[in-house]
Amino acid sequence: MPRSFLVKKYFAKQKPNYSELECQNDTSLERYPLAELSSADNTCFTTGLVWDLSVLPALYLSTSQTEPSATPGPLDLSSPSSLSSSASSSGEEDEGRTSDPPSPEPVHTYAPRQRMKCTGVMAHISPPEEEEERETPVTAARPAFLCKHCPKEYTSLGALKMHIRSHTLPCVCTTCGKAFSRPWLLRGHIRTHTGERPFSCPHCNRAFADRSNLRAHLQTHAEVKKYQCGVCSRTFSRMSLLQKHSSSGCCSTSV
């Protein structure tokens, strides 16, 4: 179970509305851009959702490139949902997040995320049409659905099928031929061709084709960024920047 959504799921109940998000908090955004992301309630951000790299597991810091899933560390900083809430978006959603059940150890659910681009592997392993998934009837504890293209394992067939799409890449761009696992990924890609940028920043009117990029951009407007150096307290908009900062000397200990 790679990734941090395991934490997110608690508040994922409510769908954020970016269109609102982008303009509803115009006023507050001036001061706390991030708040807009997480909602009008900027407290979640200003109260210390900034990540302290010093508390991050060494593993995360050193190998985060491939194992950000270890992120759980920072989550425990102030709240179990710090991670998601800080970067999350719309207000309502934020509310849900901040109130997400304080799971005792959400951290343990994380597994090293491997940015395994095994899509290529699949071609060598076996034809997709053969038998996409191997169902392992582990009637005992939990059913395990194993991907035959990679070592991944899922507890539901649906999840496995979804995953398999990342191998089969059924969505192909008619313009450049690039293939994607999901339709919406393809749509996002198509924007790179059309130039469409539906996500605009309420602060600088800059537009983005990708919502995530807007989110990252909004960080640049934040007075206090999401990721904080445990040594110098300097904050960064991206984990990668914090990592660079750390490895470059400031936080030699945290590397």
Place this chain on the structure above:
DNA sequence: CTGGGGACGGGGCCC
């Protein structure tokens, strides 16, 4: 070297 943007991957949740 740092900061930021572009593009994209992937699991979860809701409908």
Place this chain on the structure above:
DNA sequence: GGGGCCCCGTCCCCA
């Protein structure tokens, strides 16, 4: 069960 969307996150590249 599947599609759509969300959010989180990463890598690459450029200013």
